[in-house]
Amino acid sequence: MPVCAVRDLVKTYPALRGRRGAAQAPAVRASDGITLDVRRGEIFGLLGPNGAGKSTLVRQLTGLLRPDSGSISVLGHDLVRHPERAARLLGYLGQESTALDELTVALAVETTGRLRGLGTREARAERDAVIDELGLADLAGRALKKLSGGQRRLACFATALIGERPLLVLDEPTTGMDPVARRAVWAAVDRRRAERGATVLLVTHNVLEAESVLDRVAVIDRGRVIACDTPGGLKEMVGEEVRLELVWRDRPPLDVPEVAALGAAARTSGRRWTLRLPADEARSAVAAVTAGPAFAALDDFTLATPSLEDVYLALGGRAEGLVKA
Amino acid sequence: MSVVPAQAVAGAGPRPDDGRAAPLAPRARLLPALAAVYRAQLSRARVARIPLLFVATFQSVGIMVLLRGVVSGGDPARSVVSGSAVLVVAFVALNLLAQYFGQLRAGGGLDHYATLPVPPAAVVLGAAGAYASFTVPGTVVTAVVGCLLFQLPMAHLWVLAAVVPLSGAALSGLGAALGLLAPRQELATLCGQLGMSAALLLGVLPAGRMPEAIGWARDLLPSTYGVEALAHSFAPRPDWFAVCADLGVCAAVGVLSLAVATWAYRRAAAR
Ligand SMILES: Nc1ncnc2c1ncn2[C@@H]1O[C@H](COP(=O)(O)OP(=O)(O)O)[C@@H](O)[C@H]1O
Numbered sequence: 120m121p122v123c124a125v126r127d128l129v130k131t132y133p134a135l136r137g138r139r140g141a142a143q144a145p146a147v148r149a150s151d152g153i154t155l156d157v158r159r160g161e162i163f164g165l166l167g168p169n170g171a172g173k174s175t176l177v178r179q180l181t182g183l184l185r186p187d188s189g190s191i192s193v194l195g196h197d198l199v200r201h202p203e204r205a206a207r208l209l210g211y212l213g214q215e216s217t218a219l220d221e222l223t224v225a226l227a228v229e230t231t232g233r234l235r236g237l238g239t240r241e242a243r244a245e246r247d248a249v250i251d252e253l254g255l256a257d258l259a260g261r262a263l264k265k266l267s268g269g270q271r272r273l274a275c276f277a278t279a280l281i282g283e284r285p286l287l288v289l290d291e292p293t294t295g296m297d298p299v300a301r302r303a304v305w306a307a308v309d310r311r312r313a314e315r316g317a318t319v320l321l322v323t324h325n326v327l328e329a330e331s332v333l334d335r336v337a338v339i340d341r342g343r344v345i346a347c348d349t350p351g352g353l354k355e356m357v358g359e360e361v362r363l364e365l366v367w368r369d370r371p372p373l374d375v376p377e378v379a380a381l382g383a384a385a386r387t388s389g390r391r392w393t394l395r396l397p398a399d400e401a402r403s404a405v406a407a408v409t410a411g412p413a414f415a416a417l418d419d420f421t422l423a424t425p426s427l428e429d430v431y432l433a434l435g436g437r438a439e440g441l442v443k444a
Numbered sequence: 445m446s447v448v449p450a451q452a453v454a455g456a457g458p459r460p461d462d463g464r465a466a467p468l469a470p471r472a473r474l475l476p477a478l479a480a481v482y483r484a485q486l487s488r489a490r491v492a493r494i495p496l497l498f499v500a501t502f503q504s505v506g507i508m509v510l511l512r513g514v515v516s517g518g519d520p521a522r523s524v525v526s527g528s529a530v531l532v533v534a535f536v537a538l539n540l541l542a543q544y545f546g547q548l549r550a551g552g553g554l555d556h557y558a559t560l561p562v563p564p565a566a567v568v569l570g571a572a573g574a575y576a577s578f579t580v581p582g583t584v585v586t587a588v589v590g591c592l593l594f595q596l597p598m599a600h601l602w603v604l605a606a607v608v609p610l611s612g613a614a615l616s617g618l619g620a621a622l623g624l625l626a627p628r629q630e631l632a633t634l635c636g637q638l639g640m641s642a643a644l645l646l647g648v649l650p651a652g653r654m655p656e657a658i659g660w661a662r663d664l665l666p667s668t669y670g671v672e673a674l675a676h677s678f679a680p681r682p683d684w685f686a687v688c689a690d691l692g693v694c695a696a697v698g699v700l701s702l703a704v705a706t707w708a709y710r711r712a713a714a715r
C-alpha cells in the first residue's frame with residue numbers, strides 16, 4: 120500500500136473579481152487531475168517551475184486545502200473526508216514561517232514539539248537533539264527573524280522534524296540555504312528514512328537537487344504530472360549526459376592534471392567552461408575541482424542536469440523558473 | 445477460498461480507511477498546548493512589544509494629565525483613571541492582537557498551527573492570555589499614577605487583579621476575532637484601531653454628558669464593564685455588589701468573545 124495515494128485531484132482557485140478598473144484575475148486550475156503514489160521509505164520529489172501547482176498539491180495533502188474533486192489517502196486515511204487527521208500523520212514544512220518569526224530557534228522548535236503532542240521533557244530532549252543534529256546550536260538563542268534566510272529555513276525545518284512522524288512533507292526546504300545547511304537537511308532526511316523508515320515528499324524547483332537526492336520525481340507543469348520516474352529513468356528519455364559548468368577566477372589551473380584533461384574537452388567562453396559528461400565522470404570532475412589548488416582557482420560551478428530539464432521541455436513544460444544550482 | 449487480489453477488489457484507486465490504516469499520533473491536549481502557546485506568545489510579546497507597551501502606558505498617562513485640567517475629583521475623576529487604565533488593555537489586547545492575527549492569517553502563519561494536532565482553543569486562548577498578561581505592568585502603572593494625580597484611594601487597586609484578566613479576555617477575544625474575520629490584513633488593523641479608539645472615547649470620557657446613542661455604544665463595548673468595576677472601587681466606600689456585577693458581565697462577555705474567536709480561528713484555519 121502506498122504511503123500517499125492521490126487520484127484525479129482537481130483544485131481550481133476561483134477568479135478574483137477585479138476592483139474598480141483593475142483587471143480581473145481569471146480562475147486558475149492549479150491541480151488539474153493529479154494522480155500519483157508515494158511508496159514507503161521513498162524520497163519523492165515534486166519538480167516544476169514557480170506556479171506549476173506544487174504548493175497547491177502539498178497543501179491538499181496536508182489538509183490545508185480542500186480539493187474540488189479526487190481522492191487523497193495518506194497511510195490508509197482518507198484526507199479529503201478527514202483533513203484534520205493530517206496533523207497526526209505527517210510533519211509539514213510550509214513555504215512561510217511567519218508564525219515563528221519572533222521566537223528564538225530553541226523556543227520555536229520546543230513549542231512546535233509540544234503542539235505536536237510531546238510532553239515537556241520529551242520536547243526539550245528532542246529539541247536539543249534536533250538542534251544539534253542540524254548544527255543550529257550556536258543560533259538556538261536567536262530570534263528567527265534575526266537570522267539569514269537560509270538559517271531561518273533550517274530552523275523551520277527543525278520544527279518539522281520534532282515529534283516524529285512517518286511522513287514528512289517539505290515545501291522547498293532548502294530555499295536560500297548555503298551548501299552546509301543543505302547537507303544538514305539531506306543528512307537528516309536520509310537518517311529518518313534509513314533508521315526509522317520515514318517517507319519524504321518534497322517540493323523543489325532545483326533540478327540539481329532533484330537529480331542528487333530524490334528516489335523518484337514527479338515533474339509538474341500547469342497542475343498536471345507530465346512525467347514520473349526515477350531521476351535516472353527520466354534522464355534516459357533524452358540521453359545520459361549531464362552538463363558541468365566551471366567558472367574560473369582568472370586563469371584555469373592547467374597545471375592540475377585533472378583540470379587540464381577537462382580543459383581539452385570543454386567548450387570555453389571567457390572564464391567559463393562548459394562540459395557535457397556522463398554523470399559519473401561529471402561527479403569525479405566535480406570532486407577534482409572542489410579540492411586543493413583547483414578549488415582555490417574556481418569561482419563558481421554548476422552541475423546542470425540538462426536531461427531533466429530537457430525531459431521537461433520535451434514534455435511541453437516551460438523552461439523559465441527551473442533553477443540549476 | 446477467494447484469491448482475488450486486493451487491487452482488483454479495490455478498483456484502480458486506493459481504498460481509503462481500510463483496515464491497514466496507520467495509527468494516528470496522539471493529539472496535543474488542551475492545557476499543555478495552551479501553556480506552550482502562552483509561553484511562546486509571551487516571549488514574542490516581550491521581544492517585540494515592549495516599546496508598544498510604553499506607548500500604551502504613555503498615552504494613558506498623557507490623557508489623564510490632559511483631563512486633569514477639565515475634571516476635578518468625584519465620579520468623573522474615577523472614570524478617567526479607570527478608563528485610562530483599561531485603555532492599556534484595549535491597546536494591547538484589542539488593537540495589537542487584531543493586528544497580529546490579521547498578519548498571521550495574511551502571511552500564511554496559521555498553516556503552522558493548522559498542521560499541528562492542537563485544539564483551536566489552545567491557540568486562541570494562549571495568544572489572548574499572553575497579550576492580556578502583557579498589559580499588567582502598564583495597567584498598574586497607569587492606575588497608580590492616576591490615583592496620585594487625582595488623589596484617589598489606592599486601597600482597592602487589587603481589583604485590577606480581576607479587571608485585567610476579565611476585560612483582557614473580553615477585549616483580546618474581540619481583537620482575535622476581528623483579526624481572523626477581517627477579509628484583509630489592513631482591515632484587521634483598522635478594526636483593531638477603531639476598537640481601541642472606541643475604548644478610549646467611550647471609556648475615558650465621563651459617561652454622564654454623552655448623548656443617548658453613544659451611551660448605547662458604550663454599553664455594548666466589553667471594556668466598559670471593566671472600567672466601571674474599577675471606577676466603583678475608587679469610591680470611598682465601594683459598592684461591592686456593583687463591582688461584582690460589572691465583573692460578572694465582563695466575564696460573560698469574555699467567554700463569549702473567546703468562543704467567537706475560537707470559531708473564527710477554526711474558520712480561518714480550515715479554508
Ligand atoms: N490562494 C490562491 N488564490 C488564487 N490563486 C492561487 C492561490 N495560490 C496559488 N494560486 C495560483 O495557483 C497556481 C499554482 O500555485 P502554487 O501551487 O503556489 O505553485 P508552486 O508552488 O508550484 O510555485 C499559480 O498560478 C498561482 O498563481
Ligand SMILES: [Mg+2]
Nearest residue numbers: 173174175214
Ligand atoms: Mg510553492
